[in-house]
Amino acid sequence: MKLIIHGGFFSESDQSNEVKVAKQTALKDIVSRSFEYLKDHTAEETVVYAVSLLEDNELFNAGTGSQIQSDGKIRMSASLMNGENQKFSGVINIQNVKNPIELAKILMQEEDRVLGGNGAKKYALEHDIPEFSTEIPQRRKEYEDKLRNGGKGTVGCVAIDQNGRLAAATSTGGKGFELVGRVSDSATVAGNYANKYCAVSCTGVGEDIVSNATASKIVTRVTDGLSIEKAFEKTFTELKEIDGFAGAIGIDHEGNIFHQDSHPTMVFASFDGHHFSVFN
Numbered sequence: 001m002k003l004i005i006h007g008g009f010f011s012e013s014d015q016s017n018e019v020k021v022a023k024q025t026a027l028k029d030i031v032s033r034s035f036e037y038l039k040d041h042t043a044e045e046t047v048v049y050a051v052s053l054l055e056d057n058e059l060f061n062a063g064t065g066s067q068i069q070s071d072g073k074i075r076m077s078a079s080l081m082n083g084e085n086q087k088f089s090g091v092i093n094i095q096n097v098k099n100p101i102e103l104a105k106i107l108m109q110e111e112d113r114v115l116g117g118n119g120a121k122k123y124a125l126e127h128d129i130p131e132f133s134t135e136i137p138q139r140r141k142e143y144e145d146k147l148r149n150g151g152k153g154t155v156g157c158v159a160i161d162q163n164g165r166l167a168a169a170t171s172t173g174g175k176g177f178e179l180v181g182r183v184s185d186s187a188t189v190a191g192n193y194a195n196k197y198c199a200v201s202c203t204g205v206g207e208d209i210v211s212n213a214t215a216s217k218i219v220t221r222v223t224d225g226l227s228i229e230k231a232f233e234k235t236f237t238e239l240k241e242i243d244g245f246a247g248a249i250g251i252d253h254e255g256n257i258f259h260q261d262s263h264p265t266m267v268f269a270s271f272d273g274h275h276f277s278v279f280n
Helices: 017-038 043-055 101-109 116-125 137-144 206-212 214-223 228-241
Strands: 001-011 078-084 087-094 114-116 157-160 166-172 192-196 198-204 246-252 259-260 265-271 274-280
Touching: 001 017, 001 043, 001 198, 001 246, 001 259, 017 043, 017 157, 017 192, 017 265, 017 274, 043 078, 043 101, 043 157, 043 166, 043 192, 078 101, 078 114, 078 192, 078 198, 087 101, 087 166, 101 116, 101 166, 114 116, 114 192, 116 192, 157 198, 157 246, 157 259, 198 214, 206 214, 206 228, 206 246, 214 228, 214 246, 228 246, 246 265
Parallel strands: 087 114
Antiparallel strands: 001 157, 001 265, 078 087, 078 166, 157 166, 192 198, 198 246, 246 259, 265 274
């Protein structure tokens, strides 16, 4: 049993050391709580649990604290993938729900498993998910002051359970000021992908991640026999060729954990029951 989580990127230029320490503390707490949860739950259940905790923390750009789009509204996206049965579910540009990843989990039972916009919201209401504003005063002030953060905030989790099953989940609050209708990588197989050999969750600039098909490339290369380290290395070399900005976390079927980013510093934490690893 192992898991790794990420919380987007930390920018030294616009965030204080106090925020950095707060993120380190939050990630360590969330990865610890999620590991305890993993002991009695599947990888799929655990990645949803971990991502919901990240969504509930204002330090991260997903769920509560999501970015505001160009028209003054918040639209979020999230997805879940089960490596054992390779089912993928997700929501795109949903408004006014507390935990988009929980809705992705419910959608796993459907034949139509990826919903967007008004359809996703209607489905949420039909499944008794209440209205909830994820806007916080800081985001509104940033929007009014036209402060753009560059769109590098996403959260995610990858886990392998005691039965060797893999799963990945990813959630985002967008990049801020984006065109209405813009689709991020988070609810695509470029940003979130898993099979029985490997699972990967990405963060960074969504357009770069999609152009590079980052998560699906890494997983496919591990499936084809590359080590997880080499699969990451080759994929990030290709990302560099398009000057892409991304980070990714992954676990393979043997329990090897790996993470890489194209620019400093992706914030992450991992735990295997004995050792923590947290971004510096």
